Amino acid sequence: MVSQDATLQVELAERAGWLNDGAAGHHVGESLAQLAASGYLGLGVPESLGGAGGNLLNVVQAIATVSEQCLTSGFVFWCQRAFIEYVAASDNTWLQAELLPQMLQAKRSGATGLSNAMKFLAGIEQLRIQATLDATTVTLNGFLPWASNLQPENFVVAIAAQTSDGRSLVVAVPSSASGLTRGEDLQLLGLQASWTSTLRFDSVQLPYQWIISDHATIFLPKIRPAFLLMQCGLAWGVARRSRHEITQSLNDKNGAALSSRFQQNSITLLMLESQLHHLCSVNANDVTLAQARQLFELRIALTRLAVDFVQLELEAKGGAAYLKPSGTARRLREVSFLPVLTPSLVQLETELHRHAQAGNLL
Ligand SMILES: Cc1cc2nc3c(=O)[nH]c(=O)nc-3n(C[C@H](O)[C@H](O)[C@H](O)COP(=O)(O)OP(=O)(O)OC[C@H]3O[C@@H](n4cnc5c(N)ncnc54)[C@H](O)[C@@H]3O)c2cc1C
Missing domain, CATH: 1.20.140.10 (Butyryl-CoA Dehydrogenase, subunit A, domain 3)
Known part of the structure; x- marks a missing residue:
């Protein structure tokens, strides 16, 4: 484990400059795959959910260890791990069974489009995504100006949406959903390879099973x-x-x-x-x-x-x-x-x- 960790540190350090600059031929998927392989993504996730156990401090320490070498990798680690946290904290057992194994193994990237939701919680802005519910599906419309860790055509993003009756939902939206458009990577001062872009939701329709929480x-x-x-x-x-x-x-x-x-x-x-x-x-x-x-x-x-x-x-x-x-x-x-x-x-x-x-x- 120690020598494995040492290799991980060296490789993270080696790619830090390329990822910060967005150099061709390098992407954060390499870091995520290594973090998965070394057990970092499962830290603090109960073993009953396929995680490695441990506590929140272990997770924070792991994010710090990675960020010491490369903040781009540390940031996508945070995005992936935050997404895992939402699903693990949800009482949606379907999402836990379907998504958690993929996210823990970094087979898909996990994004958190929840800036808007956190600002909503603080009373700073309205939710930017509207949700319409029928008997079996939720339909989403709106725009998010920022989300990171959006691996092209292979991500799931957690968003918060407002229903017409004043409720707010947290929903996991897969990149394959019809009506969801990811923009080009935004041009950033740093962390260029962080798969950061915009998301447009144009009548994105999903079965209820994609709802992480119906009480945001x-x-x-x-x-x-x-x-x-x-x-x-x-x-x-x-x-x-x-x-x-x-x-x-x-x-x-x-x-x-x-x-x-x-x-x-x-x-x-x-x-x-x-x-x-x-x-x-x-x-x-x-x-x-x-x-x-x-x-x-x-x-x-x-x-x-x-x-x-x-x-x-x-x-x-x-x-x-x-x-x-x-x-x-x-x-x-x-x-x-x-x-x-x-x-x-x-x-x-x-x-x-x-x-x-x-x-x-x-
Ligand atoms: C590289 C990068 C990656 C990002 N990735 C993600 C992501 O994965 N997911 C995601 O959801 N977002 C992401 N963001 C968005 C990011 O978190 C925003 O920068 C943040 O929401 C600040 O909002 P703003 O840019 O709209 O600031 P503005 O609204 O322009 O405000 C300017 C400043 O004032 C503050 N402010 C504005 N209004 C108020 C108020 N009423 N009270 C107190 N303070 C206020 C803002 O927080 C900000 O500091 C990313 C941004 C960057 C640069």
């Missing part, structure tokens, strides 16, 4: 802590890698200028790691308002720390790190995604502010 407003808050904690793995991995890079670069010449900020960041990292361990141990059905607030603050602080660490890494290494092929240059582009990953830092901070003003604990 109950289901989404239940999975939100795991959704956010797994996202923390992305920033944690980048921060850890950058910290390591800085330790290799601090010397007699730059130490006086940089040591104090480096030490402060390192202390912050230790503190946030301890909070992460603690929050991963909280039962998802039992999250108090105070813990929800801590979780938001942790996501914000870890993201800001990762951004600051990479900036410090640039300063420690100097001009050579600004050359395009350098790992630092790649990390600068990778890390700039994390503040806008939904829920964005602006959104989290706005929610904290709103609740503080209303006198809530959150």
Whole structure:
């Protein structure tokens, strides 16, 4: 296992630059297949559902380990694992039997088009997809401007949709569904190979068995802590890698200028790691308002720390790190995604502010 892990790390590191740039001949399917083969995708999924068992902290650690080498791979890992989480948390046994084995083995990619749903939950925007129900099917219409891990012609995406009677559903939509159109890959600053595009739903009709939950407003808050904690793995991995890079670069010449900020960041990292361990141990059905607030603050602080660490890494290494092929240059582009990953830092901070003003604990 150890040597297998070491091989995985080396190969992830090797392809990180190509995936960030979207170089021809390389795609994230290679990373997903390796993550499946090494058992990473099944972590935290009950063995009764075909997973490897373990807990949420194991998943977050695995996402961090991958992100240390390659954030594009870490991000699609998060997408795939978040999709698995929705199906595992659903009481739809048909979806669990049909989809989970394929997703755990990365035979299909799993996308989460739930930015819109998370914003809906926070009262920021309306659901962008409308659902019409008849006796046996649900019909979907609408447009999503973003979704990642959309392997061309071989994905399933989780979306939230509004019914005309005011209910909201979470639905798994396979790429083969008639009326579903995936756009071209969007041109991104980094993470170019993340299979990120738009989705148009034009009278997409599916049998009820594709519904993950028919009460999105109950289901989404239940999975939100795991959704956010797994996202923390992305920033944690980048921060850890950058910290390591800085330790290799601090010397007699730059130490006086940089040591104090480096030490402060390192202390912050230790503190946030301890909070992460603690929050991963909280039962998802039992999250108090105070813990929800801590979780938001942790996501914000870890993201800001990762951004600051990479900036410090640039300063420690100097001009050579600004050359395009350098790992630092790649990390600068990778890390700039994390503040806008939904829920964005602006959104989290706005929610904290709103609740503080209303006198809530959150
Ligand atoms: C590489 C990449 C991959 C992505 N992959 C996915 C994916 O797989 N699935 C998915 O669903 N989405 C995905 N997204 C979408 C992403 O998460 C969005 O960037 C996010 O939803 C922010 O929304 P926006 O861009 O519409 O920001 P805007 O709405 O333009 O807002 C700008 C900023 O203000 C915040 N904001 C806006 N309105 C409010 C408000 N009322 N209160 C508080 N804050 C507010 C926003 O969050 C944002 O930070 C991806 C984006 C990128 C760049």
